[in-house]
Amino acid sequence: METQQSIIISSLQEPETREKAFKLLVQEYKERLYWHIRKLVLNHDDANDVVQNTFIKIHLNIHKFKGESSLYTWMYRIATNESINFINSKSTKMGLQNQEWIEAKAEGLKADSYFDGDEATLTLQKLIAKLPEKQRIVFNMKYFDGMTYQSISEILDTSVGALKASYHHAVTKIKSKLND
Amino acid sequence: MTDFNTKNPFKIPENYFKELEKNLIENTQASQTEHGFNVPKNYFNSLEETILRKSKKSSPFSRRKLIVSISTLAAALAVLFTIPRSQNSENQIEEQAFNDYLESYYLEDMDGYEILSMLEDNEIDPYFDNSIKNYK
Numbered sequence: 001m002e003t004q005q006s007i008i009i010s011s012l013q014e015p016e017t018r019e020k021a022f023k024l025l026v027q028e029y030k031e032r033l034y035w036h037i038r039k040l041v042l043n044h045d046d047a048n049d050v051v052q053n054t055f056i057k058i059h060l061n062i063h064k065f066k067g068e069s070s071l072y073t074w075m076y077r078i079a080t081n082e083s084i085n086f087i088n089s090k091s092t093k094m095g096l097q098n099q100e101w102i103e104a105k106a107e108g109l110k111a112d113s114y115f116d117g118d119e120a121t122l123t124l125q126k127l128i129a130k131l132p133e134k135q136r137i138v139f140n141m142k143y144f145d146g147m148t149y150q151s152i153s154e155i156l157d158t159s160v161g162a163l164k165a166s167y168h169h170a171v172t173k174i175k176s177k178l179n180d
Numbered sequence: 181m182t183d184f185n186t187k188n189p190f191k192i193p194e195n196y197f198k199e200l201e202k203n204l205i206e207n208t209q210a211s212q213t214e215h216g217f218n219v220p221k222n223y224f225n226s227l228e229e230t231i232l233r234k235s236k237k238s239s240p241f242s243r244r245k246l247i248v249s250i251s252t253l254a255a256a257l258a259v260l261f262t263i264p265r266s267q268n269s270e271n272q273i274e275e276q277a278f279n280d281y282l283e284s285y286y287l288e289d290m291d292g293y294e295i296l297s298m299l300e301d302n303e304i305d306p307y308f309d310n311s312i313k314n315y316k
Contacts, residue, residue, distance in 0.1 A: 022235060026228050034227070035214050044219055052231055059235040109216075117216020125216070144215055 005071050012062045022059055029072070030055070033079045039140045040083040042105040042125070044114040050086050054079045069154050077155045080137065087133075102136070103129045127174045138163055139170040 011021035033054060038047040057078050065074055091101035106129035109115045109122055117125070128136055137156065141147045142163075149160045149167075156163070 019236075023228075023232060026231050030227055030231070031224055034219075034224070035217075038217050039215070042217075044217070048223075048227070051227065052234060055231045056234055114218050114220070115216055116213065116218055121216040 006067070009062070009065060009067065009071060018062075022062075025058070026055060029075060032072075033075060036076065036141075036145065037079050037083050039144055040080070040137065041086060042102070042109065042129075043112065046086065046090075046105075050082050051079070053086075054082045057082065073151065073154045077157075080155060084133070084137075098133055099130070105129070123178075124174070127177050128170075130177070131170050131173060134158075135166045135170040135173075138166040139174075142167050 008021055008025060011017040012025065030051070034047060034051045037050045037054065038044065041047050041050055054075070058075055061078075065071065069077075087098050087101060091098045094101060096104070103126075106126045109117070109125055115122075128139060131139060134156075138152060141152050141155070142149075147155075149163050152158075152163050153160045158166075
């Protein structure tokens with residue numbers, strides 16, 4: 001795995017092999033990054049914009065990747081930051097707080113042609129949208145993506161203890177709302 | 181959270197693996213779903229093409245930096261050509277400088293999404309081509 005990653009990175013950093021290596025990178029990670037982004041921005045068109053910008057940023061910044069984390073962690077971090085920037089930008093433009101914008105998106109899921117979850121899934125998404133941003137991101141990564149606290153810690157640059165607290169708070173809030 | 185147990189709730193149809201190849205081909209043409217979210221048919225194939233096309237256009241000089249640089253250059257040229265020609269147009273110069281300041285401040289304060297949302301692809305390429313020609 002380590003060797004494969006170093007081969008990909010060195011191929012991406014060489015002008016002659018860069019294009020081919022980037023194509024492999026897109027093939028390998030496009031779906032994983034898309035689904036991560038989609039769960040953060042909720043809407044397909046928005047996720048499509050963000051995933052494209054994420055890969056363009058990866059393409060432009062691959063020479064800055066120093067190998068201090070895994071390539072996947074680095075890309076996941078870019079995808080997360082791009083999603084947050086996108087939400088900031090959209091909500092500011094509409095004069096809303098980030099959370100208000102996300103809640104509005106979650107409310108719109110029922111009418112979204114690219115959402116076919118049942119009532120329980122829809123309810124869960126609406127409750128997730130009510131969480132503070134950090135808790136929402138941690139909850140998605142832990143609950144849906146099944147990531148370890150260690151991986152989330154590297155991506156979000158937050159201590160494992162703080163992440164555990166965030167996840168615990170998120171679960172408690174969701175449980176409490178479900179019991180109402 | 182037991183109502184939303186994520187521990188392997190999925191089953192497969194009988195004889196699924198015997199028809200794996202056929203299913204794989206069909207799956208590439210069907211929309212995909214994850215936790216209630218789905219995507220248009222063939223989305224991931226077209227996504228790959230779009231990303232690769234855009235990545236070929238992108239360069240270490242980001243579009244934002246390019247646009248801001250062009251605006252700054254244009255503002256500097258406008259001021260340069262305005263000053264010697266009109267000695268009694270101080271108000272116009274001040275107004276121009278104020279507008280340039282507002283424009284550059286506005287662009288600096290915007291992120292890539294906002295700037296790109298104001299431009300079409302065919303508007304970006306001529307900027308890029310012209311900037312290259314100017315520096316030849």
